[in-house]
Amino acid sequence: MGLTPLSIEGLFLLESPVWPDDRGFFREWFTADAFKAIGAAHEIKQANFSHSQQNVIRGLHYSVAPEGQAKIVNCVAGSVLDVVVDIRQGSPTYGVVETIPLSADQGVVAVLPTGVAHGFSVQSPSAGVAYLLSSPFNPGAELGITPLDPEIGVNWALVGEAILSEKDRLAPTLAQRAAAGELPTYTSPR
Numbered sequence: 001m002g003l004t005p006l007s008i009e010g011l012f013l014l015e016s017p018v019w020p021d022d023r024g025f026f027r028e029w030f031t032a033d034a035f036k037a038i039g040a041a042h043e044i045k046q047a048n049f050s051h052s053q054q055n056v057i058r059g060l061h062y063s064v065a066p067e068g069q070a071k072i073v074n075c076v077a078g079s080v081l082d083v084v085v086d087i088r089q090g091s092p093t094y095g096v097v098e099t100i101p102l103s104a105d106q107g108v109v110a111v112l113p114t115g116v117a118h119g120f121s122v123q124s125p126s127a128g129v130a131y132l133l134s135s136p137f138n139p140g141a142e143l144g145i146t147p148l149d150p151e152i153g154v155n156w157a158l159v160g161e162a163i164l165s166e167k168d169r170l171a172p173t174l175a176q177r178a179a180a181g182e183l184p185t186y187t188s189p190r
Contacts, residue, residue: 002014006098007057008086008096008098009086009113010113010114011116013100014030014072015108016028016039018105027107038143040096043176046140049076049131052129054165056121057158060080060085060118060146060149060168062147062175063135063138063142063184064184067134068114068115069134070112070114070133070134071111071112071134072109073111073112074129075127075128077127078122078124079101080102080129081095081123081156081157082154083119085098085174087145087184088187089184090186091186097154099154104128114184119154123164130189143172144172146161146169
């Protein structure tokens, strides 16, 4: 497995071979050793899966749980545009937006550090996304920022009108979350 650091501190692409044959393909998308190699030796506490139709945007979501919440994100069916926004106050990459195309037939997953906001838009007719999380769902610590925040300015690359949950549509902007003191604080990995 290969690791490529991206523009947000602590964000990596984890790349592995894809072995296609006449049945389809096989790929390995997680090993604990590869995760440890980048200093993200978090124990996996929860696994989630979502399935969505084209033009759905899920996010931007983040956790302010005291133990933090790192994620490994894998597109297991179809294709998505994965989006990570550094919202960690004090981070050297605060405000940076990284977009990562993910698809089931590529050997690429996104490894997210604790404290960033995450979302994705579905680029194919439908898509499935699997996540491994370093902490379990904590309702009081799970927050969101509107994915259509003009200050962040994400180009979600949709082919039609955005389909959002009511929760995501009504979520505050990044500036509103910052003013309310509801953003995570950056902790240097060194």
